[in-house]
Amino acid sequence: MTIEQHKEIKFSLALDKKIDLVSAPGVFTPNLTTNLLIQAIKNTVSGPTKLLDLGCGTGVVGLALYLQGLTKSPLYASDLSKPAVFCSRENFKRYGCQAEVRNGALFEPWLGEKFDVIVDDISAIAQDIAVVSPWFQGVPCDTGKDGTNLVSEILCSARQYLTDKGFLFFPILSLSNVDILLNVAKENFGTLNRVIRQDWPLPAELKLHMPLLRKLNAEGSIKLEERFGMVLCYTEIYCVTNFQPV
Amino acid sequence: MSNISQSDVIIxxxxxxxxxxGSLQENTRAEEIDNWDSLGQLSILVALDRLFDGKIVSIADMAExxxxxxxxxxLKQHSLL
Incomplete structure (x- = not known):
């Protein structure tokens, strides 16, 4: 299989280390959330794990963790987008990472499997914002008005795909309803920890849509803050588990 | 004026x-520094706000x-240097 219009992109793993990746239209381009997910897992996981990269896109999260010795072989990854499955397979092969990559929605490709670590790398901002944002060009994002649909579904079903001491890592962006997602996480898991938080200024492309953002903010669907003369959002990475880590 | 110097600000x-x-000089512009993007700008503002005891958060011009x-x-216009 080949993907026409594929492109090469670079992802900064550290100050002086970059990963070369193949990507394509309809495949999510790694961004700040990607970086924070990788950092959060590095800060929490101490050795190789049976890892599932859910919504893998280019495969960058799994690949970055593989390159740092934090995944057992094979690495597991899946995405709804066929171009993403193609690109991630190519990228894993490029770095000698043995991986099983499947095509399908959420946990659908992994019925009956269990993992030590699941990384939820799936869209989580309000759908109306995703459509006008610079991040989801051609990438599916059926997240609902407040951005919680997909992540809520993952939180509700992840438990059956985790080993007894397994962890699920997931991002929450303030461009979704943070309170709903935190409540769903608490209802489904015994332990919820915020690992990392990063504030970031609203990009210029979204400033053009301030009436929409202010409306969603007023409705409680998202949270915006204005400081330093900037409109600020934030991304937090959470880790949930059903055992009590020592 | 505070006791904070230009070199303190650069550090x-x-x-x-x-x-x-030593990467920054008194005439360095954002476009010359890889990390000085919009996220870097926010990091600068948060750090300066800490340095100047919360006096930066209300200076809207600083974002640009x-x-x-x-x-x-x-900083000089607001008598902080």
Missing amino acids: VIEEALKIKP ADSIPKIFDI
């Missing part, structure tokens, strides 16, 4: 941008200050 900005000490000279000018 704080270098730390905020996670770049090597994309060079060391502009930052110095704004």
